[in-house]
Amino acid sequence: MTIPTKLRPAPVIDETARLLIEHYVFPETAEQLAGLLQRRLAEGSYDVDGAEELARLVTADLQSVNADRHLRLKHHADPVSPKQGAATLDAMRRDFDTSLGGAPRVQLLDGGVAVVELAPMLFPLEWAAEPLGAALTLASRAQALIVDLRANRGGDPDTVAFVCSYLLDERTHLNTMHWRHGERSEQSWSLPHVPGARFGGSKPLYVLSSESTFSAAEELAYNLQQLGRAVVVGERTRGGAHPCKGWTVHPHLEATVPVGRAINPVSSTNWEGTGVQPDIPCAAADSLDHAHALALARLAG
Numbered sequence: 001m002t003i004p005t006k007l008r009p010a011p012v013i014d015e016t017a018r019l020l021i022e023h024y025v026f027p028e029t030a031e032q033l034a035g036l037l038q039r040r041l042a043e044g045s046y047d048v049d050g051a052e053e054l055a056r057l058v059t060a061d062l063q064s065v066n067a068d069r070h071l072r073l074k075h076h077a078d079p080v081s082p083k084q085g086a087a088t089l090d091a092m093r094r095d096f097d098t099s100l101g102g103a104p105r106v107q108l109l110d111g112g113v114a115v116v117e118l119a120p121m122l123f124p125l126e127w128a129a130e131p132l133g134a135a136l137t138l139a140s141r142a143q144a145l146i147v148d149l150r151a152n153r154g155g156d157p158d159t160v161a162f163v164c165s166y167l168l169d170e171r172t173h174l175n176t177m178h179w180r181h182g183e184r185s186e187q188s189w190s191l192p193h194v195p196g197a198r199f200g201g202s203k204p205l206y207v208l209s210s211e212s213t214f215s216a217a218e219e220l221a222y223n224l225q226q227l228g229r230a231v232v233v234g235e236r237t238r239g240g241a242h243p244c245k246g247w248t249v250h251p252h253l254e255a256t257v258p259v260g261r262a263i264n265p266v267s268s269t270n271w272e273g274t275g276v277q278p279d280i281p282c283a284a285a286d287s288l289d290h291a292h293a294l295a296l297a298r299l300a301g
Contacts, residue, residue, distance in 0.1 A: 009046035009054055013037050015249045016058065016073060023257045025180045025242060029066055036061055051075055051252040067273055070215065070244040070258045079251040087254040088246045092155075096123045101131025102155075105148070106138050113295045114142030115288070118163070122155030122216045125162055129195065132159070136166040137196030144204035144295035147220075150234065150284050154215025157188055157243060164223055165191040167230070169201035174223045177243060179260040201229065204298045206291035209234035209276060210284035215241075219262060221276045226266040231294065233280040234287035241272035 017034035024030035040046060040061055048054050055075035062071045080087035096102060105117035116139050122128065139145055145167075157177065164174055168190050175188040199205070207221045207230045218237045224230035242258030249255050262270040282290050 007049060007051060007054060009041060009048070012054065012073075012250050012253060013041045013046060013058070015247075016255045019247055019249075019255050019257050023180065023245070023259050024071070025178075025258045025261050026066070027180070033062060033065055033071075036064070051250060055253055068242060068258060069238060069240045070242045070256060072256045073249070074246070074254045074256060076252050076254060080248050080254060082248045084248075085246055087248055088256070092121060092123060093127075095120050096127055102128050103131050103135035106135050108142065109146075109292055111292075111296045111299060112143035113146065113292055113299075114139040114144070115146045115148055117148040117151075118217070118220075119148070119151040120153055122152065122159040122163070122220070124156045125158040128156075128159050129162060132163060133166075133195040136163065136194075136199065140166070140197040140199045142199070142203075143299055144206070145199050146206045146208060146288065146291045146295065147230070148208045148288065149213050149217045149221055150208050150210040150287065152213055152217035154217055154240070157216055157219065160216050160220045160223065161188050161190055162194070163220060165194045166196075166198050167201065167205060167224065168227075169198070172227065173265045174227075175219060176263045176265060177260045178263060181259065204295050205230040206295060207232045208284070208287045208291060209237050209278055210287075211235045211238060211275075212284075213237040213276070215243075218271050218276050222264060222271050225276065225279065226264050231280060231291075232276060232278045233291045233294070234278050234282060235284045236277055236281075237271065237275040239271055239273045239275035241270035 017037050020030040020034050052075040055073045058073040102123045107115045172190045177186045225232050241262045243260045244256045244258040246254045246256045
């Protein structure tokens, strides 16, 4: 019988600190956080038995300076691949296969109002283009559309642009990502062509949000809101605007580090820390009924 070895926090902290200094989008904050982690390690604050408890403690410290919710030490119950990004990708693949590719519901409500739920994520576009294109094409004939992002926790910025392309008529600048490496900027635009049919840029459009809506799902809501294309109905979102990458630092632990920041071309800012503020604030549970009523009133008018 082998006795499990006690978790050694030092290698985890050293590697997490190194990743921060090398990759975090805000270099000065990275230095500050790396110093904090090393101090806490020296004080014995991370002398715990389990990886899950270490993840909780380190995540709280990582988010203590600027409350960046993408900056985490994530615990995985099953051992994860040491390959960079593999832990997140494997988890996403399982969710993709059980959610009809990220479009678990397309429904027609009274009055010709369609609902397309996008959840639990906006998956990588090479996976999601077919199911999302099918769902949005099916809804394209509706008189008004409600896009439900209440249970969406983020995903791929390219998939955000893909979805926006079905909801606009002309090629449109949606967002600009500023990346730390190379100090380069990369613009995101809607696509000139989409598979299937567009809902288009003129019919009534509503987006449902909740306090759980996060990251790329927030970008989708924010882009459409800032363009004046959609009315956001529901709750203020979680407030994470920094795209991140993940590195395995222990068989059960993954450090996720933001490597860029988003700047909207209309507002010249983003939703980091503030969330997307709904145009029609209400409880998330009531937002579908509110949006449906708004759509019927607009169509009747």
